[in-house]
Amino acid sequence: MILKTLLVVSCLTVAVQCITQSELNKIDEALQPLVSSRKSAPVLVRLAFHDCVGGCDGCINVNNPDNAGLKPIIQDLEAIYKSNGLKFVLSRADFWAYAGQAALRQTVDWTKGVEQSELKISFQTGRVDCPTSPYTKADVELPSSNLNYEQLIEFYDTRFGMTDEQAVALMGAHTLGYAHRQNSGFSGMWVPKEESFQFNNNYYKYMQELPWWQRNAGNNTDPRWQWQATVMGTQSASRLVGDLGKPTRRPIRAPKPEYLMSLNADFCMLMDLKLNKDGFSSCNIGNCGFSDGANLVKKYAESQSLWLEKFSEAFTIMQSNGGTVKLWPVKPV
Numbered sequence: 221m222i223l224k225t226l227l228v229v230s231c232l233t234v235a236v237q238c239i240t241q242s243e244l245n246k247i248d249e250a251l252q253p254l255v256s257s258r259k260s261a262p263v264l265v266r267l268a269f270h271d272c273v274g275g276c277d278g279c280i281n282v283n284n285p286d287n288a289g290l291k292p293i294i295q296d297l298e299a300i301y302k303s304n305g306l307k308f309v310l311s312r313a314d315f316w317a318y319a320g321q322a323a324l325r326q327t328v329d330w331t332k333g334v335e336q337s338e339l340k341i342s343f344q345t346g347r348v349d350c351p352t353s354p355y356t357k358a359d360v361e362l363p364s365s366n367l368n369y370e371q372l373i374e375f376y377d378t379r380f381g382m383t384d385e386q387a388v389a390l391m392g393a394h395t396l397g398y399a400h401r402q403n404s405g406f407s408g409m410w411v412p413k414e415e416s417f418q419f420n421n422n423y424y425k426y427m428q429e430l431p432w433w434q435r436n437a438g439n440n441t442d443p444r445w446q447w448q449a450t451v452m453g454t455q456s457a458s459r460l461v462g463d464l465g466k467p468t469r470r471p472i473r474a475p476k477p478e479y480l481m482s483l484n485a486d487f488c489m490l491m492d493l494k495l496n497k498d499g500f501s502s503c504n505i506g507n508c509g510f511s512d513g514a515n516l517v518k519k520y521a522e523s524q525s526l527w528l529e530k531f532s533e534a535f536t537i538m539q540s541n542g543g544t545v546k547l548w549p550v551k552p553v
């Protein structure tokens with residue numbers, strides 16, 4: 221009896237942490253138009269990452285060029301948050317975290333051969349907003365797109381305390397969505413268009429199998445070196461998995477080629493890139509050699525369930541700001 225009273229009191233004093241499943245169901249409904257858009261779902265996942273690089277505090281500096289493209293989704297979320305009186309239910313940081321998870325669940329629904337149960341991410345509340353949420357002028361250093369493997373691993377370790385396995389798995393989020401010239405200056409998708417809203421391990425398969433080359437998607441004064449590969453319309457990643465070290469198969473002739481892209485921060489997980497200050501690598505797939513992440517890329521290309529397990533671990537760590545936020549489980553009713 222005393223324990224029950226204490227629980228009720230603690231739920232009242234920390235009301236925002238005590239969200240119920242039925243409240244979450246209503247939030248799901250309100251989020252539906254955003255989450256069910258193939259264009260918005262990936263941006264919600266990107267927002268969840270950018271917010272947590274800054275401490276999972278529901279605050280983004282939209283004037284930081286690294287956050288370009290996030291303002292419209294923040295505005296959309298803000299409209300839902302305000303019109304549903306959600307400030308009495310959960311913080312913006314929790315709301316964004318939940319929207320990111322809902323978007324992931326939707327992309328799983330859009331994917332053949334992946335079960336919701338494989339995404340082992342459960343929602344918890346307790347993230348605290350910065351005083352100026354949803355915007356801030358404070359600058360958080362987001363990771364550069366021009367990283368080699370050691371720098372990538374150092375970022376995830378220092379910022380979130382992640383292992384190499386978790387860091388490489390989390391980057392698989394790039395199987396979703398696009399890089400937009402008007403946002404980052406990079407351009408294209410990591411997987412073919414028809415797969416770019418599906419949550420599977422094709423990102424690793426294409427990375428490992430295609431004959432990638434470097435292309436400057438920017439210009440001489442403002443370069444954006446990215447890796448580029450051609451994939452043919454009729455070719456799917458499930459037919460592409462190969463062994464590391466074996467020569468890549470040239471895509472067969474078929475109509476409608478698509479050009480895939482990979483950032484240095486992605487491709488460094490496979491190849492030991494030697495980048496200059498502009499992000500140009502002095503070696504290419506013929507002579508870079510594999511990086512220390514290559515075996516993980518291979519493992520995730522071969523096993524979707526292993527990737528989903530490690531991705532879920534990493535996303536959970538990310539959304540708890542590296543385990544530093546005290547989070548509370550959802551109440552059943």
Ligand code: HEM
Binds near residue numbers: 262288391399400485
């Ligand atoms: C070193 C780490 C990372 C770097 C350098 C990076 C960089 C980028 C860049 C340059 C873009 C293109 C943005 C645009 O032009 O619109 C992008 C898109 C995206 N990123 Fe990342 N990212 C990183 C990690 C992550 C992580 C950890 C996640 C999620 C867990 C994530 C999720 C996404 C998604 C879903 C998109 C596509 C968004 C869209 O379709 O508009 N990224 N990222």
